[in-house]
Amino acid sequence: YGPDYTIPAKQKVTDDQLCHLPVFGSKKDGAAFLAVIEKGDSAAAIQADVSGRYHQYNTVSAWFEVLKSNVQSLPYGDYPDIHMFAKRPISEDMQIRYMFLYGENTDYSAMALAYQKYLADRSLIHKTESRETLAFSLNMLGTVDYKASMLLMPVTKHKKLTSYSEAQSLLQKLNGDGIENIHFVYSSWANGGLNNRVNDTVKLIGALGNKKDFRALSAYAKQANIGLYPDVDFLYVGDKTTGFNVNRSVSKTISDMTAYRYAYNLGNNEKNTDSGRYIVKPSSLLQYVKKFCDKYKAYENPSISVSTFGTDLNSDFGVKDGSNREESKNRIVEGLAHLKDGGYAISSRGANAYTLPYLSFITNMPEDSSGYYILDRSVPFFQIAVHGYIPYSGQEINLAGDQETALLKALEFGAAPAWLWTYAPNHEMKGTGYDYFSTCYENWYESALRTYRTLNNVLAGVQGTAILRHQEMAQNVYKTTYANGTSIIVNYNDTGVQADGREVGAQNYLVIKEEEN
DSSP: OOOOTTSOOSBOOOOOOOOOSOEEEEEETTEEEEEEEEESGGGEEEEEEOTTSSSSOOEEEEEEOSSOEEEEOOSSSSOOOEEEEOSSOOOSOOEEEEEEEESSOOSHHHHHHHHHHHHHHTTSSOOOOOOSSOOEEEEEEOEEEEEEEETTEEEEEEEESSOHHHHHHHHHHHHHTTOOOEEEEEESOBTTGGGOOOSSSOOBOGGGOOHHHHHHHHHHHHHTTOEEEEBOOOSEEETTOSSOOHHHHBOBOTTSOBOEEEEEOTTTOBEEEEEEEEEBOHHHHHHHHHHHHHHHGGGOOOEEEOGGGGTOOOOBOOSSSOBOHHHHHHHHHHHHHHHHHTTOEEEEESOOGGGGGGOSEEESOOOSOOOOTTOOOOOOHHHHHHTTTSOBEEEEGGGSSOHHHHHHHHHHHTOEEEEEEBSSOGGGGTTSSOOOOSOBGGGTHHHHHHHHHHHHHHHGGGTTSOEEEEEEEETTEEEEEETTSOEEEEEOSSSOEEETTEEEOTTEEEEEOGGGO
16 A cells, blocks of 8 residues: 555655455466455565576565654764664454356456455445446646745745636536536545645635635536536645644654655755645545535535545654544545545545545556566456446556656556646746646647547447456556456557557557457
8 A cells, every 4th residue: 555654755766556345366277266355454465586596486466564663864973874663563453255266267367357356245345327428537727825025034825727717618628529327536625735735614715716616617517417526635734824833733653743744856866855745644634524515515526536645655653643644544545435425526535445445436546567677567457347337547648758658558448538637828837846847738738639539439338338258468568358258458569560460550559349350
């Protein structure tokens, strides 16, 4: 479930892909096993190695960190670092369930389907209502904050990027161009924006409009059957926020210091100490969710995006009301359950396994592995496990290094296309300190329509259908087969290839219907 941000690293050496699912497996010939970490997953990691380094076996297993630790440097003197340990170990049981697979197909596709069945049988995943068209996944930024001065004093101001009325105007424009199934995440729209205050109320940002404007946006989304998901971050609070009791509401590190989540400098991977955001105590999360809902219901919008709730899992090493990662996981689940019981459809940017029962949509589904040298290739295990149950989108196409490759990835993985846009031109980002770029919707609008229509023509008919198998046909050529008989072959090569007796063009794809087989 990724790092524990209450144990900050001085330097971020690699940009690892998070391990969202507590599963691992191995296959040899016609036999395989899939292991699911059922208890203690919040303290678990998965370790694997290939044969030939130390012995002749490929190995994979779970590893549990029973007692958290950290290395503390002293700020004075020439002293060695001190190893600090949490005051108590985890008290939860550790349990792994092994499932055995036999027969011709025992690869990662079969393992993913076995995990899907495991989740469905235990009501840990639920089918969402399938729409006739593919989702158009859109994230728009309302504001960014930037440093300015007033009477020679440093102040933080908000720069408008997409107002409430502009967001409504763009949704109307998309609707008018035939885009009906829109999943719209609205980021930085209230409570201080990206560097947010505590989300226990709804305080709209004046630069974006007033309550009437936001209610008009919500009313239009409801009338047009658009999923409007205002993004709310309950886990972190900006360090310049007011009306927030730091001593009572912020987690502690192992060394009993105030816990921050930091960003890291892209140039040297060093921790940027000016970027710290408070890590909210897990024991406070549910009360903040409840308070927010009490205010949010006045806007009559039935959806919400929960930002980092789906991916981040932090401890609190404070003596009073402290929480380990398992207890923190339970507090997040309580918050999600409260939202779902309140009738809200919930979207999340990424999703750890324990959040799946509560989600209606997943954005930014992982598309690649961390790229460790022992890895041969990335496979869509997560996508196979949830396809037909929870719709999802991948990386934003306008932020991808290669838009053609991003389109092929969506076809290979059965994902909705996604974009991160602003209504304002790109130069408005200058001087803000945020690394968003190329986000102005006008520069992407026409190509987005073409991309969406291409993907919708192929994927609309398989939205509620399981992926039966994903396989490598040749180098950089992959085939995805669905339960309704549709197959999609994707060729990432610069030259055409033969696959299943058919020609697939360079950087292109081929759709095969069941009657053609």
